[in-house]
Amino acid sequence: MSEESKQAVLAAVIPFDRLSPLELEIVGAVLQENSYEPGAVIQLANHPLGRILIRTKGSWQSEHAELPNVIGVGALIGLEGRYPEIVAGDSGVECYALRKGHFFTIINECPEVLVRLLSASAEVAGPKRFL
Numbered sequence: 001m002s003e004e005s006k007q008a009v010l011a012a013v014i015p016f017d018r019l020s021p022l023e024l025e026i027v028g029a030v031l032q033e034n035s036y037e038p039g040a041v042i043q044l045a046n047h048p049l050g051r052i053l054i055r056t057k058g059s060w061q062s063e064h065a066e067l068p069n070v071i072g073v074g075a076l077i078g079l080e081g082r083y084p085e086i087v088a089g090d091s092g093v094e095c096y097a098l099r100k101g102h103f104f105t106i107i108n109e110c111p112e113v114l115v116r117l118l119s120a121s122a123e124v125a126g127p128k129r130f131l
Helices: 004-013 020-029 073-077 099-107 111-123
Strands: 034-037 041-043 051-062 086-099
Touching: 004 020, 020 086, 020 099, 034 051, 034 073, 051 073, 051 099, 073 099, 086 099, 099 111
Parallel strands: none
Antiparallel strands: 034 086, 041 086, 051 086
16 A cells, blocks of 8 residues: 555544644554455454554454454553454455554654543543554
């Protein structure tokens, strides 16, 4: 996917929606593209995700329930203590991965990402918006 496409995907995703075009370009440069076949295990149960995954196509699920477009944020910042298995849906899934170290570097360099993340968490009924 082109760098412009990566930036467009990021610009539509909390907490990256508050970043400038230059910041989005920097974050986009460290994203890894992943593709999973239908039914493939994306993350084993009882293991923290260790990265943020941003779905671009297809579906993923856990315990037979569809998951949000962005997963892993809650695990990285300590909001999620339970780690169910995550599998690709019936059509498979394509996503971007942002490694833990890169995420914390982004928070350090762009604190508005953390502010946006925390404000989004407060807007929902609990931290479940981020798996």
